[in-house]
Amino acid sequence: MSALTVTKAGPKLGARVEGLDLRTMQPDEVRERLVPLLHEYHVLVLPGEILEAQELERFARSWGELLEHPASRVEQTPFVQLIFSEGNDESRLGQWHSDMTWHETPPIITMLQAHVLPFEGGGTGFANQHVAYETLPEDLRSQLDGAKAWNSGKNFGPNMPVTLQPAVRTHDETGRKALFVNPAFTTEIEGLDEAASRDVILRAVQHGTRPEFTYRHQWEVGDLVIWDNRSVMHYPIRDYSERRSLLRAVVAGGVPV
Numbered sequence: 001m002s003a004l005t006v007t008k009a010g011p012k013l014g015a016r017v018e019g020l021d022l023r024t025m026q027p028d029e030v031r032e033r034l035v036p037l038l039h040e041y042h043v044l045v046l047p048g049e050i051l052e053a054q055e056l057e058r059f060a061r062s063w064g065e066l067l068e069h070p071a072s073r074v075e076q077t078p079f080v081q082l083i084f085s086e087g088n089d090e091s092r093l094g095q096w097h098s099d100m101t102w103h104e105t106p107p108i109i110t111m112l113q114a115h116v117l118p119f120e121g122g123g124t125g126f127a128n129q130h131v132a133y134e135t136l137p138e139d140l141r142s143q144l145d146g147a148k149a150w151n152s153g154k155n156f157g158p159n160m161p162v163t164l165q166p167a168v169r170t171h172d173e174t175g176r177k178a179l180f181v182n183p184a185f186t187t188e189i190e191g192l193d194e195a196a197s198r199d200v201i202l203r204a205v206q207h208g209t210r211p212e213f214t215y216r217h218q219w220e221v222g223d224l225v226i227w228d229n230r231s232v233m234h235y236p237i238r239d240y241s242e243r244r245s246l247l248r249a250v251v252a253g254g255v256p257v
Ligand SMILES: [Fe+2]
Pocket: 097, 098, 099, 234
């Protein structure tokens, strides 16, 4: 196996991993070399050559079963989505979120590869939700521990699901707890009245997105970024007006607990 170079990307999360051939990687190599790095750093940046949709799908399948997504999919496969934008559309500002928390079994891992990038901007923010949970003010933590929150997919269409998720999630592989409330999809804390619910969500989100917990990735063409949706929230920074095009695949998980 080739030698890996791992360089920390930010103080609280993120690592750049070099020396891999994504086209030939096998599931056991992913399990032995990349999964432990993902558990340690939560966001991995793998610089490399552009993968075609089916090559990305093959690599993504070495991490587990893939989920489809209602967002625009490529022609070749329902398991790879095209994330494309062109022109400045201020109605589409970004929001912090963990992917698809409205799904009964949201994806545990998302991977995204940059194909076309704007001249400047178009970065992605990541926030470590383990550190967020561990540093919650005591009163807020006691309100969130054991609580459940409604998460809605209605932004994607009227028939999309609304599901109840734990407000604090335990990572099924590391056992570490993480804040699991986001401003894009979390609408209500179960059992609280509307005002109290709004207040708890607002405080949780304000805390969970503190700059101290974040890493901002500035993309290079060919970067494949892999993140753990059980550990981080992310934020697409829409501060550009040129074309931006990326391919995405998401790995299925179980019911969050
Ligand atoms: Fe996302």
